[in-house]
Amino acid sequence: xxxxxxxxxxxxxxxxxxxxxxxxxxxxxxxxxxxxxxxxxxxxxxxxxxxxxxxxxxxxxxxxxxxxxxxxxxxxxxxxxxxxxxxx
Numbered sequence: 001x002x003x004x005x006x007x008x009x010x011x012x013x014x015x016x017x018x019x020x021x022x023x024x025x026x027x028x029x030x031x032x033x034x035x036x037x038x039x040x041x042x043x044x045x046x047x048x049x050x051x052x053x054x055x056x057x058x059x060x061x062x063x064x065x066x067x068x069x070x071x072x073x074x075x076x077x078x079x080x081x082x083x084x085x086x087x088x
Contacts, residue, residue: 002085005078012075019043019068 022043025031050063 002082005082005085009075009078009082012071012078015042016068016071016075019064019071023064 018039022036022039025036025039046067047061047063050067051061054063054066056062
């Protein structure tokens with residue numbers, strides 16, 4: 001079970017990093033390429049439902065911040081659980 005917490009925590013941290021890359025690419029258009037379509041395919045399905053609830057305000061996408069915050073909270077909780085596991 002401890003390994004599962006560790007894997008989930010690390011995967012969520014990786015997804016958070018992918019989201020940050022997506023944000024960076026949206027701010028710096030010269031970085032865009034074919035690979036950004038694949039990043040968008042990973043990030044947009046998560047952001048779209050949140051955008052229905054929290055639409056962008058004044059050009060700032062609050063949904064991105066909310067999703068990133070939730071991902072980090074869950075990842076930290078999972079990693080904390082993994083750290084408290086004791087091997088038998």
